[in-house]
Amino acid sequence: MTRHFLRDDDLSPAEQREVLELALAFRDDRYIRTPLAGPRAVAVIFDKPTLRTQVSFCAGIAEMGGFPLVVDGNLAQIGTRESITDTARVLGRQVAAVVWRTGAQVRIEEMAAGAGVPVVNALTDEFHPCQILADLATVALHRGGVGALAGLTLAYVGDGANNMAHSYVLGGATAGLHVRIGCPEGFRPDERVVADARRIAASTGGSVTVVPTLAEAVTGADVVATDTWVSMGQEAEATARETPFVPFRLDEAALALAAPDALVLHCLPAYRGKEITAGVLDGPQSVAWDEAEFRLHAQKALLAFLLDARRP
Numbered sequence: 001m002t003r004h005f006l007r008d009d010d011l012s013p014a015e016q017r018e019v020l021e022l023a024l025a026f027r028d029d030r031y032i033r034t035p036l037a038g039p040r041a042v043a044v045i046f047d048k049p050t051l052r053t054q055v056s057f058c059a060g061i062a063e064m065g066g067f068p069l070v071v072d073g074n075l076a077q078i079g080t081r082e083s084i085t086d087t088a089r090v091l092g093r094q095v096a097a098v099v100w101r102t103g104a105q106v107r108i109e110e111m112a113a114g115a116g117v118p119v120v121n122a123l124t125d126e127f128h129p130c131q132i133l134a135d136l137a138t139v140a141l142h143r144g145g146v147g148a149l150a151g152l153t154l155a156y157v158g159d160g161a162n163n164m165a166h167s168y169v170l171g172g173a174t175a176g177l178h179v180r181i182g183c184p185e186g187f188r189p190d191e192r193v194v195a196d197a198r199r200i201a202a203s204t205g206g207s208v209t210v211v212p213t214l215a216e217a218v219t220g221a222d223v224v225a226t227d228t229w230v231s232m233g234q235e236a237e238a239t240a241r242e243t244p245f246v247p248f249r250l251d252e253a254a255l256a257l258a259a260p261d262a263l264v265l266h267c268l269p270a271y272r273g274k275e276i277t278a279g280v281l282d283g284p285q286s287v288a289w290d291e292a293e294f295r296l297h298a299q300k301a302l303l304a305f306l307l308d309a310r311r312p
């Protein structure tokens with residue numbers, strides 16, 4: 001059966017652990033698995049800006065023996081020049097897997113339905129599951145392994161309605177984390193995603209709570225995360241998207257509420273002085289640079305898992 005990674009809960013808790021263990025192993029030895037040797041091509045398509053995601057997928061695919069075929073979404077115009085379904089059928093006959101950064105989640109669902117090869121979500125408006133794998137692997141590295149994740153409290157503050165928040169909710173629940181989202185009213189996560197995550201959390205021992213203040217989210221947390229207040233595609237609303245989030249800025253006073261050794265995550269790009277202060281992002285508790293490195297290891301682990309899962 002062809003496996004896809006369109007949202008965080010496409011991996012079961014056991015599968016997520018397997019991928020995270022492999023991500024840590026790839027950190028120690030970049031060439032332990034080369035499932036794309038041949039080389040086989042992987043299409044890596046971007047309908048939105050990218051730096052980390054493009055570099056980490058391309059470097060990772062190359063390190064696994066494959067060929068990263070970057071497709072500029074502006075040229076391909078998927079869904080406009082050609083239907084998503086027709087594009088999926090064409091790509092599936094030519095490449096080993098499809099990695100796509102696009103807008104609405106339904107677009108990547110349509111791609112997965114027609115491709116016949118693994119499809120990976122490299123960020124949509126709704127989810128950013130590859131980033132959460134990198135985040136979880138980073139926390140595991142600093143907290144004594146994948147087995148140490150369950151039971152930790154992760155606080156995310158800022159835009160609770162964006163892709164990162166949704167993926168923290170789902171992927172965090174899968175890992176058995178207690179996920180606390182601190183966000184303004186009007187920027188809360190999708191209730192359906194929260195409900196799905198709570199169902200998962202019931203089996204992993206995790207939990208999901210959405211709270212209206214930064215302090216309620218961050219106090220005592222083991223991990224504190226934030227993200228831009230203006231996600232890609234929301235640039236026109238940038239001014240309106242500032243005032244409601246100011247009380248949710250991750251600054252030194254906010255971090256002082258967390259556990260004394262709390263780790264700070266930021267998926268980057270970061271806007272110092274907006275959602276996070278320079279002192280926190282560049283400070284001793286920040287693991288944002290390990291997190292950026294783990295995009296590479298985690299995505300290699302994911303691709304290796306998905307490509308293996310296809311073998312009878």
Ligand SMILES: NC(=O)NCCC[C@H](N)C(=O)O
Pocket residue numbers: 052053123128131162163164227228230231232267268269
């Ligand atoms: N490291 C990344 O891939 N960054 C993701 C940026 C997430 C942000 N919420 C956005 O959608 O623009």
